[in-house]
Amino acid sequence: MEALRIKAVRKKFGPLEVLKGISLDLEEGDFLVLLGPSGCGKSTLLALIAGLEDITAGEIHIGDVIANDLHPRDRNIAMVFQSYALYPSMTVHANMAFGLKMRGVSTADQDEAVKRVADMLDIGHLLERKPGQLSGGQRQRVAMGRALVRDPMLFLFDEPLSNLDAKLRVQMRSEIKKLHNRLQTTVVYVTHDQVEAMTLATKIAVMQAGEIQQYAPPEEIYNRPANAFVAGFVGSPQMNFLPGRLERGNGDPRLRIEPANGATECTIPIGSLVESSLGNGEEVIVGIRPESIRPAGSSSTFTFDAAIELVEMTGADTLATFILGGHEMMARLPAEEKPALGDRIGLSFDPASVHLFDRHTTVRLN
Amino acid sequence: MAVQAEMPRRPRSAAGLDLLRPGQWLGWVSEHRYWAYFLIIPSILFIFAIIIYPTANGIILSFREMRLTRPDLGTGFIGLRHYADMLDDPVFWVALINTLKWVVMSVTLEFALGLAAALALNRDLPGIRLISVLILLPWFLPNVVAGNIWALMLDPRLGVLNDIFIKLGFLSEGKAWFADPDTALLIAVIVEGWHGYPFFALLFLAALKGIPKDLYKAAAVDGAGTLQAFWQITLPGLKMIIVAVVILRVIGLVNSPELLLILTGGGPGNATQVLSLYAFHSAYLLFDFGYAGALSVVMFVILMVFCVIYLRVSRLTAD
Numbered sequence: 001m002e003a004l005r006i007k008a009v010r011k012k013f014g015p016l017e018v019l020k021g022i023s024l025d026l027e028e029g030d031f032l033v034l035l036g037p038s039g040c041g042k043s044t045l046l047a048l049i050a051g052l053e054d055i056t057a058g059e060i061h062i063g064d065v066i067a068n069d070l071h072p073r074d075r076n077i078a079m080v081f082q083s084y085a086l087y088p089s090m091t092v093h094a095n096m097a098f099g100l101k102m103r104g105v106s107t108a109d110q111d112e113a114v115k116r117v118a119d120m121l122d123i124g125h126l127l128e129r130k131p132g133q134l135s136g137g138q139r140q141r142v143a144m145g146r147a148l149v150r151d152p153m154l155f156l157f158d159e160p161l162s163n164l165d166a167k168l169r170v171q172m173r174s175e176i177k178k179l180h181n182r183l184q185t186t187v188v189y190v191t192h193d194q195v196e197a198m199t200l201a202t203k204i205a206v207m208q209a210g211e212i213q214q215y216a217p218p219e220e221i222y223n224r225p226a227n228a229f230v231a232g233f234v235g236s237p238q239m240n241f242l243p244g245r246l247e248r249g250n251g252d253p254r255l256r257i258e259p260a261n262g263a264t265e266c267t268i269p270i271g272s273l274v275e276s277s278l279g280n281g282e283e284v285i286v287g288i289r290p291e292s293i294r295p296a297g298s299s300s301t302f303t304f305d306a307a308i309e310l311v312e313m314t315g316a317d318t319l320a321t322f323i324l325g326g327h328e329m330m331a332r333l334p335a336e337e338k339p340a341l342g343d344r345i346g347l348s349f350d351p352a353s354v355h356l357f358d359r360h361t362t363v364r365l366n
Numbered sequence: 367m368a369v370q371a372e373m374p375r376r377p378r379s380a381a382g383l384d385l386l387r388p389g390q391w392l393g394w395v396s397e398h399r400y401w402a403y404f405l406i407i408p409s410i411l412f413i414f415a416i417i418i419y420p421t422a423n424g425i426i427l428s429f430r431e432m433r434l435t436r437p438d439l440g441t442g443f444i445g446l447r448h449y450a451d452m453l454d455d456p457v458f459w460v461a462l463i464n465t466l467k468w469v470v471m472s473v474t475l476e477f478a479l480g481l482a483a484a485l486a487l488n489r490d491l492p493g494i495r496l497i498s499v500l501i502l503l504p505w506f507l508p509n510v511v512a513g514n515i516w517a518l519m520l521d522p523r524l525g526v527l528n529d530i531f532i533k534l535g536f537l538s539e540g541k542a543w544f545a546d547p548d549t550a551l552l553i554a555v556i557v558e559g560w561h562g563y564p565f566f567a568l569l570f571l572a573a574l575k576g577i578p579k580d581l582y583k584a585a586a587v588d589g590a591g592t593l594q595a596f597w598q599i600t601l602p603g604l605k606m607i608i609v610a611v612v613i614l615r616v617i618g619l620v621n622s623p624e625l626l627l628i629l630t631g632g633g634p635g636n637a638t639q640v641l642s643l644y645a646f647h648s649a650y651l652l653f654d655f656g657y658a659g660a661l662s663v664v665m666f667v668i669l670m671v672f673c674v675i676y677l678r679v680s681r682l683t684a685d
Contacts, residue, residue: 052583073589085580089602098598102589146588 002061003028003153003186004049009058011044018044020210021058026203029184033197036207037233042190043158045207049188050156051075063153073102078147079156082163084139086131086146092118093127096146103150117148120179137168148179157189161196173199194234198222206230228362231287231355237319239287240329243359244268246282255286255354263326268302270351284365287355290319293331296346303348308339322347421666427659434653448660457636457644458661465640467551468558468626469619473612475559480566485600487567488574498571505564513628516557520544544630547637554629554638561625562615569611570604577603609680613673620669641665 004026011019018041026032034042047053049060051072060067067075078099086095096117097110105113118124121141131139140160147155160176161169177200180187191197197204198218205215206229214226225231231239243258247267255268268286296303306322306329313319318333331347339345356365378384383391395401428448431439452458487498504512519527522540531537543553577599585595623643626632632639632647641661649658 050583050587052586072583072586077587079584079587081580081584083578083580085578085584087581087584087598087602089605090598098585098590099588102594146584 001028001063002026003030003063004032004188005059005061006045006049007059007061009045009048009060010056011041011048011053012056017056018210019048019056022210022212023058024205024212024215026186026188028186031180031187031189031200031202033201033204034188034190034207035192035194035197035204035233037192040207041210042192042207046156046158046188046190049154050077050079076153077156078150078152078154080143080147080158080160082159084131084143084160084163086139086142088131091128091130092123092134092142092145095131095142096127096149099146099150113149114145117145120148121145136164137172140164140168140172144176144179148183153186155185155187157187159191160189162191162193169196176200194236198234204234206233208233224364225287225355226364228285228287228357231357231364235289235291237290237330237332239289239355240327242286242288242325242327242329244284244286246278246280246284248280255284255356257286257325257327260326263323266304266325268351268354270354278365282365283359285357285359285362287357288329288349289353289355290330290332292349292353293329293333293347294349295333295337296348301348301350303346305344306347308341308343308345311339311341313338424659424662427656428663430656430659432655432659434655444656448657449664451657452660452664457639458641460636461639461641461644464551464636464638465620465642468555468638468640469616471552471555472558472562472619473615475555476562476566476615477608477612479559479563480568480570481604483563483567484570484574487571501567502564504561505568507561509561509622509624510628512557512561513625516560517544517629520553544638545634547634550630550634551638554626557629558619558625562619565615566611569607573604573607574600605680609677613676616672617669620665641668 002025004024006022006024009019009022010017022041022045024032034045036042044053048055049062049067051067051070055068062075062077086092087098090098093114096114100110100113114127115124118127121144123138123141123145126134126138126142131142134142140163143160157176161172164172173196179185180200189196189200198221201218203215204218204221206213206221208229214221214230216224216226221230221234225234225239228241232241244255245258247254247256252269252271255270257266257268259265294301304324306324308320308322309328310321311318312321313335315335317335318337318339320331320333320337320339322329322331333339354366357363358365383394385391395404429443429445430441431444432441433439483501487494487501507515519525520543522528522542522545525540528537528540532540541549544550581599581603582595585599590598621642623640623646626638626640626643627646630638632643642665645658645661645665648654648661
């Protein structure tokens with residue numbers, strides 16, 4: 001059954017249109033991540049789902065009801081805010097029980113529900129404290145607890161981990177993942193952090209400028225980005241982009257990389273990477289992920305020599321910046337590779353791992 | 367070496383500093399740990415001269431005879447006689463009760479109007495900034511000006527309000543509101559409410575702006591209505607400012623007789639007589655400075671007791 005269905009939703013603030021016709025469906029038990037840069041409209045979309053903002057056009061169905069005109073309390077949702085929004089004058093217990101109390105649940109049932117969730121989140125010892133007496137991580141748990149205490153159709157998370165330090169963020173991310181695996185709740189989760197998106201989501205909607213650029217499972221977003229924006233936004237370090245031209249000669253089709261800064265030209269044989277409908281001389285953007293580039297060695301790959309411009313050690317791997325055809329590129333090499341600055345080393349990649357995008361529309365071609 | 371020996375001797379401090387170069391020794395003093403005391407000396411002197419000395423003098427005065435109309439009585443110490451007289455003075459008791467009524471009714475009215483105004487102004491509507499400034503206008507007016515404006519508007523023959531009430535059919539003829547013991551204090555409270563509510567509105571508005579909007583969103587998702595959100599979020603969020611603003615206003619109202627002085631002069635009879643006004647009358651109409659001093663000391667003690675109890679109670683309810 002569909003837990004959430006969004007149909008051609010638009011939102012305007014005055015003359016500014018921040019959502020330009022968003023449509024997506026979400027199955028029950030799915031974990032949807034709305035991913036995008038600041039100002040892309042992801043938080044606004046969440047506010048529309050929650051009923052905290054009025055919808056300008058379109059329809060939002062939660063479960064099998066149209067929620068457009070429903071008050072937030074009648075939408076059967078629970079929400080975790082970036083600021084946690086814990087009621088400062090109430091104890092943790094009262095914070096968690098508030099939603100139940102407002103719905104007329106008996107005190108005994110409130111206590112039972114709070115206890116169950118508090119045990120699950122390991123915050124049982126904090127119940128009598130006020131939010132001001134809690135650490136950031138504890139507040140985050142209480143905010144989650146307040147949402148979990150009820151049994152809503154939909155959980156909404158608005159960048160819930162962005163106020164935590166790096167270590168705690170990774171820990172809470174795993175806990176959210178475990179909770180979702182255990183409870184199989186339906187979640188809509190807003191973040192600008194692609195690692196959170198990739199690790200948590202069953203489906204990701206990548207947004208930019210009020211539009212969904214791609215709506216797909218995480219593997220597909222990573223392996224087959226729908227356009228150059230998605231390709232560049234997901235993946236770290238960012239995908240390398242090169243301007244190129246498709247050449248169909250007598251043999252296999254090739255990509256001719258347009259040289260910059262007076263560098264020599266370079267061509268990449270691409271075999272059956274693209275469909276034959278693409279014509280000779282087609283202008284493309286060639287995308288190669290840094291992790292696709294390996295040290296030279298294998299015979300089945302495209303090999304080239306490059307001068308190392310910069311070496312960054314992350315511990316787990318070595319990020320090497322080099323120049324190919326006059327364009328700066330980055331390779332993610334194994335940690336044991338330690339090229340020195342200015343070295344010329346042999347690198348290679350599998351032409352099958354190349355992403356091609358239309359130079360003008362930026363849409364994926366292969 | 368010879369040049370140095372010929373230099374004229376300059377006065378030097380024990381620490382070897384050149385006393386004719388203030389930059390040098392000020393620099394040395396400012397590094398010293400007692401520099402802070404040096405800096406607060408001017409304010410301490412000032413506070414002493416305009417607060418502590420007059421207060422102490424007033425308290426001493428309350429134990430002395432000092433009637434300008436009866437120089438024959440002298441200015442000797444008379445112990446607690448003024449305080450004993452006060453207990454037998456029916457006007458004192460009327461003034462005490464009236465002070466209580468005046469303060470409670472005025473603060474209640476100002477609180478209610480101020481909160482309503484602040485809630486209304488705490489919205490993102492066009493023109494609201496201009497209105498927030500305009501609403502402060504009554505507070506900008508000095509008590510004397512505000513009092514005279516209202517005295518004129520409420521005048522039985524010239525007053526515009528009486529005219530409006532007559533035209534609307536509420537009154538058959540102009541009413542002298544401040545001449546009727548039943549209406550005098552009430553109307554004065556309304557004038558004070560109008561004059562004083564912007565103070566509440568301003569501070570409440572500042573506090574409201576400090577309440578995170580997310581709390582209201584969370585409450586909406588949790589199922590709270592407007593009223594519940596008000597009780598559970600807005601009021602607790604205003605608590606500290608309520609404590610502060612009420613105490614400031616109570617002190618202000620107890621101590622300032624100007625508005626009543628202009629509107630009613632304490633009359634008719636003693637219907638609007640309050641302690642501050644009575645002390646003012648005793649001092650500057652009856653020239654009995656000793657008794658006026660004793661009245662002031664009583665007001666001072668009442669305010670102190672009120673503040674201590676009030677702060678204690680509000681701290682108890684805060685946690």
